[in-house]
Amino acid sequence: xxxxxxxxxxxxxxxxxxxxxSAAEMETxxxxxxxxxxxxxxxxxxxxxxxETLFILKKGRVRIFRISPDGRALTTALITxxxxxxxxxxxxxxxxxxxxxALDDVVVCVMARxxxxxxxxxxxxxxxRISEILGRRVAELERRLSDTVFKSxxxxxxxTLCLLAGEQQKRPLGRGVQLALTHEQIAALTxxxxxxxTKVLGEYADRGLLKLSRGKVTILDPxxxxxxxxx
Amino acid sequence: xxxxxxxxxxxxxxxxxxxxxSAAEMETxxxxxxxxxxxxxxxxxxxxxxxETLFILKKGRVRIFRISPDGRALTTALITxxxxxxxxxxxxxxxxxxxxxALDDVVVCVMARxxxxxxxxxxxxxxxRISEILGRRVAELERRLSDTVFKSxxxxxxxTLCLLAGEQQKRPLGRGVQLALTHEQIAALTxxxxxxxTKVLGEYADRGLLKLSRGKVTILDPxxxxxxxxx
DNA sequence: CGCGAACTGTAAGCGCGATCACCGATCCAC
DNA sequence: GTGGATCGGTGATCGCGCTTACAGTTCGCG
Numbered sequence: 001x002x003x004x005x006x007x008x009x010x011x012x013x014x015x016x017x018x019x020x021x022s023a024a025e026m027e028t029x030x031x032x033x034x035x036x037x038x039x040x041x042x043x044x045x046x047x048x049x050x051x052e053t054l055f056i057l058k059k060g061r062v063r064i065f066r067i068s069p070d071g072r073a074l075t076t077a078l079i080t081x082x083x084x085x086x087x088x089x090x091x092x093x094x095x096x097x098x099x100x101x102a103l104d105d106v107v108v109c110v111m112a113r114x115x116x117x118x119x120x121x122x123x124x125x126x127x128x129r130i131s132e133i134l135g136r137r138v139a140e141l142e143r144r145l146s147d148t149v150f151k152s153x154x155x156x157x158x159x160t161l162c163l164l165a166g167e168q169q170k171r172p173l174g175r176g177v178q179l180a181l182t183h184e185q186i187a188a189l190t191x192x193x194x195x196x197x198t199k200v201l202g203e204y205a206d207r208g209l210l211k212l213s214r215g216k217v218t219i220l221d222p223x224x225x226x227x228x229x230x231x
Numbered sequence: 232x233x234x235x236x237x238x239x240x241x242x243x244x245x246x247x248x249x250x251x252x253s254a255a256e257m258e259t260x261x262x263x264x265x266x267x268x269x270x271x272x273x274x275x276x277x278x279x280x281x282x283e284t285l286f287i288l289k290k291g292r293v294r295i296f297r298i299s300p301d302g303r304a305l306t307t308a309l310i311t312x313x314x315x316x317x318x319x320x321x322x323x324x325x326x327x328x329x330x331x332x333a334l335d336d337v338v339v340c341v342m343a344r345x346x347x348x349x350x351x352x353x354x355x356x357x358x359x360r361i362s363e364i365l366g367r368r369v370a371e372l373e374r375r376l377s378d379t380v381f382k383s384x385x386x387x388x389x390x391t392l393c394l395l396a397g398e399q400q401k402r403p404l405g406r407g408v409q410l411a412l413t414h415e416q417i418a419a420l421t422x423x424x425x426x427x428x429t430k431v432l433g434e435y436a437d438r439g440l441l442k443l444s445r446g447k448v449t450i451l452d453p454x455x456x457x458x459x460x461x462x
Numbered sequence: 463c464g465c466g467a468a469c470t471g472t473a474a475g476c477g478c479g480a481t482c483a484c485c486g487a488t489c490c491a492c
Numbered sequence: 493g494t495g496g497a498t499c500g501g502t503g504a505t506c507g508c509g510c511t512t513a514c515a516g517t518t519c520g521c522g
Contacts, residue, residue, distance in 0.1 A: 066373070068381035069462060076373050098373070127358040134365035141372035142297070142307050143328070148379050149422035150299035153509065182469065191380035193510055198471060214469060214518055231300060384479070413499065424480055429501060445488060445499065463522100470517070477510085487500070492493100 014082045015056055017129040029119050033109040044100040045087055052113040054086040060106035065099050065188060075188040084133065148191050151230060154200045156190040159229035165219050179217045245313045246287055248360040260350050264340035275331040276318055283344040285317040291337035296330050296419060306419040309395070315364065379422050382461060385431045387421040390460035396450050410448045
């Protein structure tokens with residue numbers, strides 16, 4: 001029992017939106033958010049199976065993506081542990097065009113819509129942090145939108161690699177950061193085709209900026225890659 | 232004095248984020264948000280002159296946009312009366328890459344950062360609505376991002392015209408809606424060049440879907456235009 | 463260990479839309 | 493009403509990146 005409670009609080013304490021809460025408060029919320037696991041490749045939700053719940057990612061990675069009429073995919077977000085996500089119809093709108101897929105084996109906490117309102121939105125300390133998260137997401141999407149309009153594919157790929165590397169291992173961005181992504185996933189993140197992604201990555205690798213291996217990209221020369229992204 | 236107070240409340244009552252408040256509460260907030268006017272073409276803020284304030288648009292239109300290194304512009308949002316906007320560093324992040332420009336002569340209420348925290352973020356009734364607004368903005372940006380990746384320029388232009396027409400005159404979307412936009416502004420909204428925007432609009436006009444005149448686009452056949460947008 | 467699936471690499475072709483270079487039309491200010 | 497500025501229209505050129513079509517490679521799994 002105490003083990004279980006401890007685990008739940010571990011779940012909560014890692015999540016920055018609960019940073020202002022006391023241990024007792026976290027326990028109350030944790031009790032309303034049971035854990036659930038998914039295997040790599042599983043869909044957590046889709047336009048056809050929408051969910052009325054909020055997820056808190058504990059372990060693994062999740063990607064949020066959309067599908068074009070002709071079947072191409074665009075990844076709009078990569079969720080990392082400690083982050084909340086969900087269909088967001090809890091925030092008033094239905095963004096049912098989104099799929100959520102587990103990239104790795106994944107552990108999440110699940111909170112029902114009613115509890116989201118009771119525990120999260122009614123508490124100013126938490127709702128202000130939700131606003132912060134949404135604000136960050138707005139800023140990121142604005143950047144990606146202008147990048148897709150303004151920049152070339154090589155620039156976008158370089159920029160995306162820098163961004164992901166930077167948030168993977170906080171701070172300066174050293175050499176040798178490994179990103180566990182296939183060319184296909186990079187293509188879906190940058191809004192290009194798998195073939196061009198392969199070509200561009202190959203050119204960067206030839207120049208010694210990257211090392212490529214199956215399903216992994218290692219950044220060898222962060223500075224040049226950053227410069228390559230253009231601003 | 233009473234006139235002035237009445238005007239201020241008029242300002243507030245039109246804004247949906249204050250819908251839950253009493254008249255007295257609105258007055259308190261209104262007192263902290265003096266009015267300010269700008270002429271068409273004026274910049275309300277820019278990356279070089281950032282502001283630490285929140286704007287509430289009372290009258291006119293404002294566009295939020297970004298500039299590419301080589302001078303092209305991309306409009307990321309068109310603000311209409313009753314909507315809040317701002318540099319959003321009040322929400323924890325700096326999205327200083329944005330310009331805000333008055334499209335028409337504009338009247339806004341301006342609220343300082345400290346008052347934003349005191350009056351808005353600390354009140355659950357308001358902060359939940361701010362979350363809603365940000366959530367809607369996230370959904371809109373996700374749609375625009377996937378549209379730029381998936382759709383052709385003609386489809387994006389058709390979609391943008393439908394969207395703007397729909398939110399201009401709420402509900403069904405009748406025929407004969409007029410949009411006060413130049414080809415250049417439409418190009419900046421859809422992430423294309425002015426020349427191609429002109430060509431595409433001309434083709435739609437030839438087919439009898441639109442009527443064009445200087446600085447205005449009139450939608451003649453909403454159904455076909457909507458279909459043209461693809462989904 | 464051998465098969466199939468997923469991932470990676472390569473190359474030719476071509477179409478969309480950016481870019482460049484204009485000119486006419488409309489509007490506004492003086 | 494005249495000059496300047498903004499807006500609208502049009503064509504030629506050209507290159508990026510999508511598409512199509514394979515072939516080789518690494519991995520997981522039975």
